Amino acid sequence: MVGLGVGGEHVAGRLAEAGLDVVGVEAELVGGECPYWACVPSKMMVRAGNLLAEARRVPGAAGRAEVAADFSPVAARIRDEATDDWDDRAAVDRFTGKGGRFVRGRGRLTGPGRVEADGRVFTARRGVVLATGSRPRVPPVPGLDGVPYWTNRDAVSAEEAPESLLVLGGGPIGAELAQAYARFGTDVTVVEAADRLLPSDEPEVAELLAEVFRTEGIDVRTGARATGVRHEAGTFHLALDGGGELTARHLLVATGRGADLTGLGVEHAGLDPDARALEPDGRMRVAPGVWAVGDVTGLGAFTHVAMYQGEIAARDLLGEPGPEADYRALPRVTFTDPEVGSVGLTERAARDRGLRVRTGLTRLPSSTRGWIHGPGGDGLVKLVVDEDRGVLVGATSAGPAGGEVLYGLAVAVHAEVPVERLRHMMYAYPTFHRAVEDALRDLG
Numbered sequence: 516m517v518g519l520g521v522g523g524e525h526v527a528g529r530l531a532e533a534g535l536d537v538v539g540v541e542a543e544l545v546g547g548e549c550p551y552w553a554c555v556p557s558k559m560m561v562r563a564g565n566l567l568a569e570a571r572r573v574p575g576a577a578g579r580a581e582v583a584a585d586f587s588p589v590a591a592r593i594r595d596e597a598t599d600d601w602d603d604r605a606a607v608d609r610f611t612g613k614g615g616r617f618v619r620g621r622g623r624l625t626g627p628g629r630v631e632a633d634g635r636v637f638t639a640r641r642g643v644v645l646a647t648g649s650r651p652r653v654p655p656v657p658g659l660d661g662v663p664y665w666t667n668r669d670a671v672s673a674e675e676a677p678e679s680l681l682v683l684g685g686g687p688i689g690a691e692l693a694q695a696y697a698r699f700g701t702d703v704t705v706v707e708a709a710d711r712l713l714p715s716d717e718p719e720v721a722e723l724l725a726e727v728f729r730t731e732g733i734d735v736r737t738g739a740r741a742t743g744v745r746h747e748a749g750t751f752h753l754a755l756d757g758g759g760e761l762t763a764r765h766l767l768v769a770t771g772r773g774a775d776l777t778g779l780g781v782e783h784a785g786l787d788p789d790a791r792a793l794e795p796d797g798r799m800r801v802a803p804g805v806w807a808v809g810d811v812t813g814l815g816a817f818t819h820v821a822m823y824q825g826e827i828a829a830r831d832l833l834g835e836p837g838p839e840a841d842y843r844a845l846p847r848v849t850f851t852d853p854e855v856g857s858v859g860l861t862e863r864a865a866r867d868r869g870l871r872v873r874t875g876l877t878r879l880p881s882s883t884r885g886w887i888h889g890p891g892g893d894g895l896v897k898l899v900v901d902e903d904r905g906v907l908v909g910a911t912s913a914g915p916a917g918g919e920v921l922y923g924l925a926v927a928v929h930a931e932v933p934v935e936r937l938r939h940m941m942y943a944y945p946t947f948h949r950a951v952e953d954a955l956r957d958l959g
């Protein structure tokens with residue numbers, strides 16, 4: 516097992532519990548990016564930011580509230596509760612407690628079934644699993660490599676909210692962290708090269724989010740290209756295409772992540788070390804005797820994908836039956852406020868695949884629950900139907916509980932529930948998910 520992030524930890528633990536002799540090699544912390552520098556700490560920041568935003572909605576709705584934001588309890592919670600001060604002892608013990616052998620070091624393939632780590636060579640009888648994750652992709656903006664910019668790691672381990680922050684990239688990382696910090700009083704500007712925020716999501720969502728961001732005082736620059744960066748006297752200066760310059764005390768680079776195969780020795784398994792990712796088959800095999808799971812596969816950089824793939828690889832290694840990987844109903848949630856949940860194909864992606872598409876859309880404020888909710892109740896439900904098959908192939912639910920509303924829609928896409936059946940079921944009144952019925956009606 517090379518890499519014990521969420522994906523690798525899952526496979527290694529499962530195999531060790533099943534009685535296999537498992538050697539787990541981890542270069543940094545067992546658990547990987549998600550618990551220490553990504554999902555968990557960022558969601559703690561988001562939760563705290565949401566509390567502030569809700570408190571600020573009290574006037575006019577429920578009385579008076581005086582809100583004085585303080586980032587220190589968030590930093591303390593991340594340090595003490597989430598990451599144990601970035602110490603993985605508990606995770607290492609969990610793995611060795613299952614019978615695994617733990618090696619701290621950087622592993623590399625040196626031959627068929629052979630991995631070198633920490634000056635030792637290990638030979639696998641059953642196979643090698645590669646789960647080495649991803650790294651931030653830093654764009655070639657002149658000057659960027661010489662300045663002390665932040666990545667997600669710095670952004671989630673800061674002790675205080677910065678005075679001002681430039682966020683390069685308006686994808687999930689940029690959007691979540693921009694809003695969380697803005698709610699703590701940071702003066703935030705988001706610089707996104709595409710023509711909208713969250714460009715992989717439906718355009719209606721991007722519009723909604725940009726509007727909310729602007730209302731909250733976040734400066735959103737879309738279609739903006741950085742042409743140069745300098746850092747002088749503690750201030751970043753970001754020059755933009757077409758003139759203009761943005762300044763801030765900190766700069767967060769959130770322009771995507773990608774696998775890094777250099778130094779992993781994949782050529783010893785007949786794989787291309789310059790490839791963007793390791794491409795697995797439906798059982799997560801990438802070469803004879805080699806499996807890959809998680810971000811390194813480039814099939815959706817999410818913790819739930821890494822664990823889903825990890826379970827399939829573990830089953831395959833143990834010779835257990837089960838279905839092959841299926842990404843049709845891959846759910847994605849961006850934890851902004853409104854929270855953006857999506858599953859399957861966007862309208863654009865469905866059309867690009869040549870499907871005969873029909874869409875339905877409804878906005879939450881026009882639903883009973885959205886109207887009752889009042890401030891903070893912005894959101895929408897959008898459905899993407901394959902007309903020929905009469906099933907949902909994609910859906911988006913944005914709103915106060917967008918990620919939770921998504922669940923029913925994900926079941927519909929996964930199980931290919933006929934739209935006709937969805938039209939004739941009951942939706943509890945007055946829930947946010949009842950807006951799905953309005954979106955179905957909008958399909959015509």
Ligand SMILES: Cc1cc2nc3c(=O)[nH]c(=O)nc-3n(C[C@H](O)[C@H](O)[C@H](O)COP(=O)(O)OP(=O)(O)OC[C@H]3O[C@@H](n4cnc5c(N)ncnc54)[C@H](O)[C@@H]3O)c2cc1C
Nearest residue numbers: 518520521522542547548553554622648809810816817818
């Ligand atoms: C800011 C942020 C927020 C995120 N939020 C979410 C979220 O809310 N929900 C969600 O589903 N996903 C989220 N993600 C994505 C999620 O963190 C990743 O998809 C997930 O961590 C991938 O797991 P992995 O096991 O593939 O890789 P990783 O977690 O990156 O683990 C890979 C491990 O391999 C180790 N390694 C690498 N090379 C070697 C080597 N040669 N030898 C030994 N060890 C090696 C690394 O040290 C690392 O520990 C977020 C990501 C970021 C950056």
Ligand SMILES: NC(=O)c1ccc[n+]([C@@H]2O[C@H](COP(=O)([O-])OP(=O)(O)OC[C@H]3O[C@@H](n4cnc5c(N)ncnc54)[C@H](O)[C@@H]3O)[C@@H](O)[C@H]2O)c1
Nearest residue numbers: 654684685686687688707708709769770771772816848849
């Ligand atoms: N809630 C979640 O599940 C969650 C949260 C954060 C991250 N993640 C995962 O982590 C991965 C990485 O996140 P991300 O937001 O960095 O990646 P991303 O690729 O989704 O978004 C990066 C954004 O940066 C923009 N960009 C690229 N180069 C640029 C440049 N030079 N100037 C300005 N903008 C530029 C892109 O157009 C894009 O919108 C995601 O794919 C996601 O799977 C998931």
